[in-house]
């Protein structure tokens with residue numbers, strides 16, 4: 284028989300849809316319907332964490348703080364200040380042999396309200412904002428925005444806010460200059476055309492009926508907020524209110540093959556990991572899922588991956604399985620494996636010049652590995668060891684999971700990072716591994732349904748591997 288050298292020797296990847304059976308096709312679409320539904324009620328890290336906890340509890344997970352002892356097969360979680368959540372399924376083997384960690388993040392770029400946000404100008408009321416994460420500022424004007432978050436009064440009473448999602452709710456927006464008067468603005472660099480200090484949210488226009496009041500529109504807004512939520516202007520000081528796009532996650536394309544939604548970085552990897560974990564029963568290695576906060580601003584703080592709260596969770600697992608001894612946690616990390624599941628820049632034909640085509644993640648070609656991230660000579664990168672990359676390849680190939688490998692853009696064009704290095708610094712073998720996304724960090728990000736489902740399959744295979 285004649286050898287097909289091309290097929291044998293080239294590393295060529297075709298669209299995953301070409302290898303999709305009718306049965307799998309249906310599974311992909313059903314899975315993504317669930318993802319779209321979950322996204323629409325999980326736009327912020329607090330909402331995602333709450334919904335993740337609810338899903339976990341419905342699948343037999345319990346708060347680790349309520350368990351005295353842990354044994355094989357037990358399922359537990361720990362919610363860190365309502366903004367991140369760690370989950371575990373205790374394995375057959377001792378944790379000393381290493382655990383299998385998947386870590387994603389549930390925060391996404393957005394606009395936050397300033398601590399003193401409310402003002403009136405030109406008979407209109409506004410909220411002043413400070414953007415969160417890497418955004419292109421012009422993308423956040425003239426789109427419908429909703430307000431999500433909490434206001435905590437000085438007496439500790441917490442008010443949850445979610446306005447702009449329900450069809451009956453009002454929405455909010457940030458205005459932009461009309462083209463007729465934008466000659467100067469249009470001559471500016473894209474990054475300077477909209478100033479951060481001008482990303483102010485338009486929230487009202489009707490003045491209060493009181494002759495002697497100053498700032499009548501502002502006062503009317505405060506009256507409405509006081510009646511609805513029982514707050515005064517001072518209560519904004521102890522609030523966390525986030526502006527996110529008010530539009531819904533939807534199927535994209537005549538073929539319904541893609542998903543357009545806000546916050547898919549990195550809720551796509553968070554959701555697929557969470558769903559995979561729900562199906563893990565008595566794994567060999569303890570399965571750990573991290574859904575982290577603050578990745579978009581550097582993972583700092585007590586809800587970010589840099590915090591020691593995750594180590595505390597791991598120590599509690601060791602304590603409650605009765606396995607713990609002095610310094611054991613460090614050994615556990617050194618023998619553990621991790622998929623840092625974060626999105627990758629999908630190859631965009633409209634902006635092909637920023638990518639090296641042979642080292643890009645393509646839509647619908649499966650989950651994408653990033654051996655390293657970083658920028659300018661791999662600076663700051665967590666570079667996965669070749670031995671570990673081989674282990675992951677073997678895992679995916681034996682489970683028939685479609686995967687590709689890429690870099691984040693051409694050399695010296697830019698760069699980025701994830702939580703990978705934080706766990707790698709503890710001694711864990713880590714590789715970045717996630718779903719390719721178009722328009723990353725934009726109010727509407729695009730993924731392929733094929734890749735979403737493949738990520739879910741990949742994460743399940745990883746946790747089930749001994």
Ligand code: MN
Pocket residue numbers: 388548549578625626
């Ligand atoms: Mn990310």
Ligand code: MN
Pocket residue numbers: 548579724
């Ligand atoms: Mn990001």
